[in-house]
Structures are given as structure tokens and as C-alpha cells.
Amino acid sequence: MKILVCVKQVPGSNNVEVDPVTGVLKRSGIPSKINPYDLYAIETALTLAERFGGTVQTLTMGPPQAKAVILETVCMGASHGTVLTDRKFAGADVLATAYTISQGIRKCGDFDLILCGKQTTDGDTAQVGAEVAEYLALPNVSNVLSIEDCREGKLFLTASLDDRIVTQSVRLPCLISVDGDINTPRLPSYKIRKSLKEEDAVRFLTFADFDDQDPDHYGLTGSATQVERIFPPEKVAQKHTLQGDAAQQADQLYRLLLDKKML
Amino acid sequence: MGKLVIRRDLVTPDKANALVDICPFGAICYENGILDISSGCKMCKMCVRKGQGLVEFHEETKSIDKNLWRGICVYADCTGGKLHRVTFELCGKAKELACVTGHPVYALLIGHEVSACAEQLLHYGVDKVFVYDHPAFADFRVEPYAAAFCDFIDKEKPSSILVGATNLGRQLAPRVAARCRTGLTADCTVLQMKENTDLIQIRPAFGGNIMAQIVTPNTRPQFCTVRYKVFSEPKPTDVPSGEIIPMAVTEEMCRAAVEILGSVAKPTDIDIAEADVIVAVGRGAASEAMRAMAKELADLLGGVVACTRPLVEENIMDAKRQIGLSGRTVKPKLIFALGISGAVQFAAGMKSSDCIVAVNSDPAAPIFDVAHYCVVGDVNAIVPKLIDHIKGVS
Numbered sequence A: 001m002k003i004l005v006c007v008k009q010v011p012g013s014n015n016v017e018v019d020p021v022t023g024v025l026k027r028s029g030i031p032s033k034i035n036p037y038d039l040y041a042i043e044t045a046l047t048l049a050e051r052f053g054g055t056v057q058t059l060t061m062g063p064p065q066a067k068a069v070i071l072e073t074v075c076m077g078a079s080h081g082t083v084l085t086d087r088k089f090a091g092a093d094v095l096a097t098a099y100t101i102s103q104g105i106r107k108c109g110d111f112d113l114i115l116c117g118k119q120t121t122d123g124d125t126a127q128v129g130a131e132v133a134e135y136l137a138l139p140n141v142s143n144v145l146s147i148e149d150c151r152e153g154k155l156f157l158t159a160s161l162d163d164r165i166v167t168q169s170v171r172l173p174c175l176i177s178v179d180g181d182i183n184t185p186r187l188p189s190y191k192i193r194k195s196l197k198e199e200d201a202v203r204f205l206t207f208a209d210f211d212d213q214d215p216d217h218y219g220l221t222g223s224a225t226q227v228e229r230i231f232p233p234e235k236v237a238q239k240h241t242l243q244g245d246a247a248q249q250a251d252q253l254y255r256l257l258l259d260k261k262m263l
Numbered sequence B: 001m002g003k004l005v006i007r008r009d010l011v012t013p014d015k016a017n018a019l020v021d022i023c024p025f026g027a028i029c030y031e032n033g034i035l036d037i038s039s040g041c042k043m044c045k046m047c048v049r050k051g052q053g054l055v056e057f058h059e060e061t062k063s064i065d066k067n068l069w070r071g072i073c074v075y076a077d078c079t080g081g082k083l084h085r086v087t088f089e090l091c092g093k094a095k096e097l098a099c100v101t102g103h104p105v106y107a108l109l110i111g112h113e114v115s116a117c118a119e120q121l122l123h124y125g126v127d128k129v130f131v132y133d134h135p136a137f138a139d140f141r142v143e144p145y146a147a148a149f150c151d152f153i154d155k156e157k158p159s160s161i162l163v164g165a166t167n168l169g170r171q172l173a174p175r176v177a178a179r180c181r182t183g184l185t186a187d188c189t190v191l192q193m194k195e196n197t198d199l200i201q202i203r204p205a206f207g208g209n210i211m212a213q214i215v216t217p218n219t220r221p222q223f224c225t226v227r228y229k230v231f232s233e234p235k236p237t238d239v240p241s242g243e244i245i246p247m248a249v250t251e252e253m254c255r256a257a258v259e260i261l262g263s264v265a266k267p268t269d270i271d272i273a274e275a276d277v278i279v280a281v282g283r284g285a286a287s288e289a290m291r292a293m294a295k296e297l298a299d300l301l302g303g304v305v306a307c308t309r310p311l312v313e314e315n316i317m318d319a320k321r322q323i324g325l326s327g328r329t330v331k332p333k334l335i336f337a338l339g340i341s342g343a344v345q346f347a348a349g350m351k352s353s354d355c356i357v358a359v360n361s362d363p364a365a366p367i368f369d370v371a372h373y374c375v376v377g378d379v380n381a382i383v384p385k386l387i388d389h390i391k392g393v394s
Helices: A036-052 A064-076 A094-108 A128-135 A190-195 A246-259 B013-022 B046-050 B086-101 B115-121 B142-156 B167-179 B288-300 B309-313 B379-391
Strands: A002-006 A009-011 A032-034 A055-061 A080-084 A113-116 A140-151 A154-161 A164-171 A174-178 A202-205 A226-231 B003-006 B028-031 B034-037 B055-058 B072-076 B105-111 B128-133 B160-164 B190-193 B199-205 B210-215 B222-226 B243-246 B258-265 B277-281 B304-307 B334-338 B356-360 B373-376
Touching: A002 A036, A002 A094, A002 A128, A009 A064, A032 A036, A032 A064, A036 A055, A036 A064, A036 A113, A036 A140, A036 A174, A055 A064, A055 A094, A064 A080, A064 A190, A064 A202, A080 A094, A094 A128, A094 A202, A094 B167, A113 A128, A128 A140, A128 A174, A128 B167, A140 A164, A140 B167, A154 A174, A154 B167, A164 A174, A246 B373, A246 B379, B003 B034, B013 B028, B013 B046, B046 B055, B072 B086, B072 B142, B072 B167, B086 B105, B086 B160, B086 B190, B086 B222, B105 B115, B105 B142, B115 B128, B115 B243, B128 B142, B142 B167, B160 B167, B167 B222, B199 B222, B277 B288, B288 B304, B288 B334, B288 B379, B356 B379
Parallel strands: A002 A055, A002 A113, A055 A080, A080 A202, A113 A174, A140 A174, B072 B105, B072 B160, B105 B128, B128 B243, B160 B222, B277 B304, B277 B334, B334 B356, B356 B373
Antiparallel strands: A009 A032, A140 A154, A154 A164, A164 B258, A226 B210, B003 B055, B028 B034, B190 B199, B199 B210
């Protein structure tokens, strides 16, 4: 089974603040890391390859520095990975990101299974995987909780669908997104890291490598959505501060609860 | 849609290095005298505003005839013959949005033997309910559902489509949006309508630290997903109004590579998103005694106990009780935030609650920015007294 795992480099912390006066993002030299949800997808891929035989490679899109996350996946056990990077990809929304990734996947070969994490911690949309599946004309299942078996060209799995857990089979090739917390991702191997040759582990693909050479399909130009403005979250206008010592504050809270008909 | 263009004729090393520092995403690099923007760019356009003219934004517009697209459609999220309540919330919002443009409100219902659900929707102010009813839609499978959805879009050309951000909606909406080559904005918290039928979609970005106002100016339909309990559920009308329109289902729509083998209800865990009253504890109220106190208060108010992310990460509380961006979004009538500093990730998951009471010893805690009732003081001193009051002890 040939497996590809899509991963993303995300900021190490979400503590990005915006200056309410200037509207400028306060940059604070936050280190980057691999999107934590992707670790479950990589672990799922490696386990499947061990169980049913196969290979695992990874793919990411981002600036050239994003090779760091590919190297991490190789240290976990992937054979190698690809970074899709080009200035033309800049400013992509969900639609253009998914399209770029689908073009990149086509250049990486044919896969039986494409795995994604549930969502990223920076974009939080949980939508890119399903759009990639659409562009590759593959069936997709999200929120996968477990993979029970792989036989007769099908994957047998369980997935969470709101208040139900659904058992289903999916014909390969397909794309699945796994839920968080479904396994315990292995740690990167120090041994692999020491013997790793970067040029073997990571390769870069740019716009020039893709089949679709229309620049209007990528980056900002290929995006359907447009950010009109960004602004800090509003603060509550009506605010009451309860004065006094603990007993007086408790008393006011009690009256508030009576007032709100909560008692 | 436009692109960033570097004015290479204006580049000097000083200006270039200043520009590299301006970019919040480190996407601008200056190496060997060449200034370039990498794919780390998020199009915040900070470089355009503050870059001393080095970067220009060139707008390109491919305009479409927006008059050809009419109607605001709510995807009726239906599993097991039951509508998810987010559907009603979205119907209420769609009705509000429609007032601006005078567009009709539609509901799209896909399923099997769902006539009762269709009837139910007529009590929520929709003008037309389009129904795809077929055994192939008995269980949710993304391919047949997406096929029916696209058939509806082809035939009715709705201008905006609102989808509940359920597991189902999050799978279906992106597939359909990609097929239509149109925009999709996830987890909107505010929706407004422009007179030109552009849907203003506002959502938290960067972990909720920033709000982003997003539009889909040059494609139709405009897709967005909205989480459950972000909008208020309207009261159902006594008299049904609107019509139910059955839609033809073709063989081709029913094809799928997915086969459903069975399903079981999830074990009925506590669902903090359903609670009317929540007592949430944070690191400042994490001790066993304080958690017991929170539980007692919650029990007295008929509510549940919830928590912040650190308590889950430290295995003190179950992940199902976590409020915030990586946990649940809640909108109770009343929420107590005890010993919670109020990180934006947490606030994003609870700030639309009707009444927020925060108790924290630190007067500068950000939780007081979102709270309606601010109590600066010791949780350990105040809450037991409140409990005594409620029990009628004092």
C-alpha cells in the first residue's frame, strides 16, 4: 500500500496579538512546529504500512523552512517527503491551498491512501482534506477513529459522525482524515536523525513542476475568498464589577442568580 | 483576485531589511540582493501598508453576474431522520440576511424518508424546502450527498449557502464548494449581508486573537459553515409556511465508494454544549477541593462542570469537558469562570454565553474583558459563601 500523509508547519503557539490601535500583528519570534493533529495521521500511516505492507511518504506546502516538518516525519519513519513551495502559492485560501496540494500529490505518484489530520491549529478550518479529495476525485471519510482492516481493495474503518459512530468500508484509493487522540504518535528516532541525508529525505516542488501551468489557479489569484479586514475581538460593553469583601461579593452573586431566575 | 508585486526598482538593502521585519509571518526574504515573498505569505498586506511603497497590491477582478444567483440556502443537517438543531439557528439567521436583499430563504434536505423533517422546517420561516429523498441517502456518504447538493446548486443557483459545522457539514461543504470552485469560510461567528448580495463572513483567526472579515466577491455560491449554538434558535411558528419541493434523484447521484456497515450511538456522555448552566474551572481552581466546590455549585444550578485546556492536558479533567477552540464551543444562559485567566482560545469558545461571571484574584486577567460580571477575589472564599446562600444556610 502506497500511503501519503499531508502535514503542515504551524506556529508553536497561538499567542499572536494584534495591536488595537495600529492593527499591526505583534510578531514575537514564535518557533514553528508540526501541526499536532498531523502526528496522529503519520502514526496511522506507519502502523498501516507495518501491518499490511507498504510505504509512507509525506507532503507539505509552505515556505522552504517547512522542510523541517518533513524531516521530522522522516525521523518518525516516513521514507521521504515533499515541500510544495513557490511565491505563486502565497495567500492561498482553502480552495487554492487544496488545489495546489492536489497538483503536488499528482507529481508525487499514485497513492492507495492519502491521510490527513483532523485540522490544523493555526487555520482551524478542517476543510482542506475534503477539498483535496474532491480535486483528486477520491472518496473521503473524515473523523476516522480506527482502521479495522484492509482487504479486497477496501479499507474497513469506524468514523465519528456527530452523535453516532459509523462502521464503513471505503474503496481504495481514498482520502481519510483521522481524529485526534486515536493513537499514540511515536517519537522521532534519534538514530534516523543522525544518519539522515537531507537531500534524500526532502525534495522541493515549485509551480514550474506542476501539470497545471495557469498561475491564476494558485495563491491569492486562485482564491475565492478575500480578507477584507482584520480586527481585534471586541470587548464587552456592559460590565459590572462586584465590589466589597468576599461575603458581599457572594451576596451580590446570589442576588444575581435570583434575578436571572437561575434558582 | 489580485497579487502582491514588488517594486524592484525601489529596493534598497535598508528598505528591504525593514520590510523583512514587518512581515508577521516571516514570508519576506532578502537574500543576495533579491527581495522575494515566499509561500508563507498570508496576504495580510502589512507589507503593502507599511512597506514604504516597495510592495504594491494589484487587484484583478473577474466579475460575475450576481443577479443570476438568488436565495439564501440553509443545508438541513439530518441524520437518522432527525434534524440537527443548528439547522434551525441557521434558518433564523438566513431570514435576517434575506431581509437585506429580499432574497427567498431555502432549505436543502437530503436523506431517506425525511418528510417529517421537511414539514418541521416549514415552521422556521423558509420559503422553499428542496428535498432529495432516496434510499441511497439513508446514511451519510459524502459522494451521493455532494452529488445531490451540486444538482440543487445547478438548478436553483442560490447566492449564499449556510452549513452547520457538524462532522457531517465539515465533510460535505468543502467537497461541494471545491466542485463549484467557490469560497468556503469555516466557523463563522458573525454573518451580515451586503446589498450587492456579498455575504460578510467574520471568524476568529490565529487562535481567536484576531477577527477576520471575509467575503467571496467573485464567485457564487458563497459557502460558510457555522458551529452549533453560535446563533440563537428562533421560536417555531405555529402555522407552517412555505412549500416543499421534491427533487428528482438520478442513478448517477447514488454512486459511492463508501458502504455503511453499521452504526451505533455514541455513549451518552455529558455534553457541555447542551448545558444551560456551566461552572468552568481553570488553573486557579484546579485543586480537588475547588473542583468539588465547582461541582456542588453546578449541581445546585442544574448545570455541568467544564474546564480550560491546561486541566485536560494535565489529565485532571476529561477532554469532553474542555471549552475553547480545541474543545467545545458553548453558549449557556449562565457560565461561571472560576480561576480562569481567559486565554483567547478559551474565550473564543464561550464568549457568546448570555451571562458570564468571572471570579479571579488577578484584576488584570483577560477573562474580565469578556465577563459581564467581574468578581476580583478569592474563589475559595467567595464560592463557598455563595453555595451557603443558595442552600439557605446563611
